[in-house]
Amino acid sequence: MKPTVEIVLSPLLLPLTNLKGKTVVIIDILRATSTICAALDNGANSITPVISVEEALSYQSGPYLVAGERNGEKAEGFDFGNSPLEYSPEVITGKDVVLTTTNGTKCIHAAKDAEEILIGSFFNLSTVVQHLVSSNQSVVLFCAGWKDQVNLEDTLYAGYIAKALSDSHEWESDPVEIALDLVENAEDDPTEYLTRASHAKRFNRLGNNIDLGVCMQFDAHPVLVKYQNNTLVSA
Amino acid sequence: MKPTVEIVLSPLLLPLTNLKGKTVVIIDILRATSTICAALDNGANSITPVISVEEALSYQSGPYLVAGERNGEKAEGFDFGNSPLEYSPEVITGKDVVLTTTNGTKCIHAAKDAEEILIGSFFNLSTVVQHLVSSNQSVVLFCAGWKDQVNLEDTLYAGYIAKALSDSHEWESDPVEIALDLVENAEDDPTEYLTRASHAKRFNRLGNNIDLGVCMQFDAHPVLVKYQNNTLVSA
Numbered sequence: 001m002k003p004t005v006e007i008v009l010s011p012l013l014l015p016l017t018n019l020k021g022k023t024v025v026i027i028d029i030l031r032a033t034s035t036i037c038a039a040l041d042n043g044a045n046s047i048t049p050v051i052s053v054e055e056a057l058s059y060q061s062g063p064y065l066v067a068g069e070r071n072g073e074k075a076e077g078f079d080f081g082n083s084p085l086e087y088s089p090e091v092i093t094g095k096d097v098v099l100t101t102t103n104g105t106k107c108i109h110a111a112k113d114a115e116e117i118l119i120g121s122f123f124n125l126s127t128v129v130q131h132l133v134s135s136n137q138s139v140v141l142f143c144a145g146w147k148d149q150v151n152l153e154d155t156l157y158a159g160y161i162a163k164a165l166s167d168s169h170e171w172e173s174d175p176v177e178i179a180l181d182l183v184e185n186a187e188d189d190p191t192e193y194l195t196r197a198s199h200a201k202r203f204n205r206l207g208n209n210i211d212l213g214v215c216m217q218f219d220a221h222p223v224l225v226k227y228q229n230n231t232l233v234s235a
Numbered sequence: 236m237k238p239t240v241e242i243v244l245s246p247l248l249l250p251l252t253n254l255k256g257k258t259v260v261i262i263d264i265l266r267a268t269s270t271i272c273a274a275l276d277n278g279a280n281s282i283t284p285v286i287s288v289e290e291a292l293s294y295q296s297g298p299y300l301v302a303g304e305r306n307g308e309k310a311e312g313f314d315f316g317n318s319p320l321e322y323s324p325e326v327i328t329g330k331d332v333v334l335t336t337t338n339g340t341k342c343i344h345a346a347k348d349a350e351e352i353l354i355g356s357f358f359n360l361s362t363v364v365q366h367l368v369s370s371n372q373s374v375v376l377f378c379a380g381w382k383d384q385v386n387l388e389d390t391l392y393a394g395y396i397a398k399a400l401s402d403s404h405e406w407e408s409d410p411v412e413i414a415l416d417l418v419e420n421a422e423d424d425p426t427e428y429l430t431r432a433s434h435a436k437r438f439n440r441l442g443n444n445i446d447l448g449v450c451m452q453f454d455a456h457p458v459l460v461k462y463q464n465n466t467l468v469s470a
Contacts, residue, residue: 009385012247016384149251150244150385152409174387177431178413181420196412 003138005165007158007175010145011103014110023137024114025128025161026227027121028144029153030199031082032104034121034215035067038084040234041123041221043093047232049105050098059098068100072199072206075100083211084123103144108227111142119232122157123221129164131224139169141179152182152197153215156190159183191216238373240400242393242410245380246338249345258372259349260363260396261462262356263379264388265434266317267339269356269450270302273319275469276358276456278328282467284340285333294333303335307434307441310335318446319358338379343462346377354467357392358456364399366459374404376414387417387432388450391425394418426451 008014026033036047048064050056053075056066060077067080074081082101099105111117115137120128132139141161143154159179162171186193191213194200200212224235243249261268271282283299285291288310291301295312302315309316317336334340346352350372355363367374376396378389394414397406421428426448429435435447459470 009244010248012251013245013383013385016247016382146409147251148248150248150410150413152412155409155413172433172436174381174390174433175385177387178385178390178417181416182413185416185419198407198409201407 002168002170003136005138005162005169005171005176006140006173007155007162007179008140008142009150009155009175010143010148011107011110012148014142017140019111019114019140021115021138022140023116023118023132023135024111024140024142025118025120026104026107026111026142026144027154027157028101028104028107029121029157029215031084031211031215032099032101032144033119034123035082035084035087036099036119036232037121037123037221037223037225039087039092039097040225040232041223042087042089044087045094045096047097047099048230049108049232050100051106051109053100056098056100064096064098066098068105070102072102072202084214085210103146107142107144114140117227119225119227120157120161122216122218124219124223124225125160126219127222127224129161132161132165133168136168139165146199151199153194153199155179156182156186156194237403237405238371240397240404240406240411241375241408242390242397242414243375243377244385244390244410245378245383246342246345247383249377252375254346254349254375256350256373257375258351258353258367258370259346259375259377260353260355261339261342261346261377261379262389262392263336263339263342264356264392264450265438266319266446266450267334267336267379268354269358270317270319270322271334271354271467272356272358272456272458272460274322274327274332275460275467276458277322277324279322280329280331282332282334283465284343284467285335286341286344288335291333291335299331299333301333303340305337307337307437319449320445338381342377342379349375352462354460354462355392355396357451357453359454359458359460360395361454362457362459364396367396367400368403371403374400381434386434388429388434390414391417391421391429
């Protein structure tokens, strides 16, 4: 029997899925997991995800850079927001970062029962797939969504992963079938496809017309990111 | 401003959506809402949805027919299961039915804050759409799913409704965009499309290779079904 693929479409649906013994891929394309991959590939030493703004600020007296957003904008008093473009090698090499975001960071904590926790984004799509195929474990693709609502970009990414696992893994799962449908409609131009997403419209209202295209750069940061000892590191 | 369309993809996601002042369409294509439409169009006087098998059985001493299923099979001691084919005019005309199902009936109760509750299935698709367009209220399409998991057939139906409301209503909603993608992929042959659904595979394992095709008969039972005074009636 092949290992399985499941998709958690929203944090509210997580109780339906048993994570024990499985590899969980955390997905928050716009923008937490994209930013994490960019920062670690650009030389950051570690990223510690925390749930609240207050907890993040408590790290400020130490050697950490404090980063993150609420409702899509940089939180007050933070060194960085949540755009991958802020985390260039010049500013991030060798640094330890504490990160909190509206959706993505809490999912990392919610997945603690899993055997292995990875961070997925289009930046490291092929790297994640190669690891999942070779490790041959059952996989849960955990979409962060937006404030617990199912979103288009995370579901689409989960579909790309599932499609790439169709030889090595198996499933009987309607969420997987749904995600594969999105891939079928998006494949010609996934960035254009995602202009329909609520989050793309939210970016436009905030005057950000760059980050959607940035986060859709397939394999731009081919780094395998694991959650180990409460911290995200490049494996 | 136009009225809005929202989709609740699973009962677990219902807390994200405010139902006040809106029309809710309950969707459980395989098979509760299909069965309800067939029974009322075939002459049943009323259908009272109840949550538990025990509650349903408590009606058995009265003038009611007791009907429903658990896990896709007729519950013990019931007069009818949950296949639309069982509810022919010969057996159902003038009858009052008490119904309980794994997924659909509990959603009707969960939607009680809404201004209006309708029952949707492919059997009455055009009838539901005509009512929603002419009443000009904001709409919530509430998918029952399977044991709280998002499913393909209910999401697909919600997409058909949303597509038909694209002139009269508006949305900024990723669940609606996802449902529209399913319609785009299914439109050529929606019954064939739904053979991918977990529920279709469950039917096969139970030896039921009829009900999927039956429940996909568009506009076969053009009845408007409303929930009023704890009972479903043909309006």
